[in-house]
Amino acid sequence: MTGPGPDPAPARRRGRPPRARAAEGGGARSRILEAARTEFSERGYDKTSVRGIAKAAGVDAALVHHYFGTKDEVFEAAIEVTMEPAQLVPALLAAGTDGIGERLARYFLGAWENPATRAPLLAIIRSALTHEAAAKVLRGFVLQRVLGRVAADLDVPNPQFRAELAASHMIGIAMMRYVIKVEPMASAGVDEIVAMVAPTLQRYLTDPSETPPGARPVR
Missing domain, CATH: 1.10.357.10 (Tetracycline Repressor, domain 2)
Structure with a gap:
């Protein structure tokens, strides 16, 4: 008599694995800073916005506010990472x-x-x-x-x-x-x-x- 076959493979979940998502989250701050440096360099202070920095970094604007607060604080962080x-x-x-x-x-x-x-x-x-x-x-x-x-x-x-x-x-x-x-x-x-x-x-x-x-x- 033949025993039961191997258990079916569990259904694969969609989306990034938790470890990969965590790694992405850990790199978001660096991406935001790099995007801020580029935006301020190319557009100047007046024409740079938090929304534009977020778009360039591939994140939501709320995440920029979460890490840095206001546009002035993003600018200061960009200065710090440069100097x-x-x-x-x-x-x-x-x-x-x-x-x-x-x-x-x-x-x-x-x-x-x-x-x-x-x-x-x-x-x-x-x-x-x-x-x-x-x-x-x-x-x-x-x-x-x-x-x-x-x-x-x-x-x-x-x-x-x-x-x-x-x-x-x-x-x-x-x-x-x-x-x-x-x-x-x-x-x-x-x-x-x-x-x-x-x-x-x-x-x-x-x-x-x-x-x-x-x-x-x-x-």
Whole structure:
């Protein structure tokens, strides 16, 4: 007598397996950030919308709000992923203040020379120049997340003011070299620019004898 045959294979469920769906969910934040960088780079701050970022990332707009909140917060997150302050600040300060001017110049110019980060940086600068909301986000990010942490390690009068002077110097170079493309600045070698700029940045950040005119004394 023949026994019962093998059990029929269970019906296959439609849709992605749970593990694959979880992996997709885990990558959604990265896709949103990448889409945000592209949208802000190509469209500028004013013409970029949360809905457009969501469409480019292949997700629902509600998921963008879930991860980042408002458009300003998405913009700040895009700045952060471009500038990487969690890596930048320790790299600048790890060896103390000796040589910090050169390290700052090399890191900043290196970010602009890299095609992967140049476009987002251009979008950030252009958006801040033309839209107050973008400028406010950039000011808050730079002052709190980058300059504030650098200034905290400077044992000199008016460290915040000095850090802002250094940042203004570097942003001016970025405008001349990468946005307006003024010659010979635009085609000068990175090493040449660093050699000229680093001593000035070092003086801004570490020379205790150079208290900025009109700056309030440290109490």
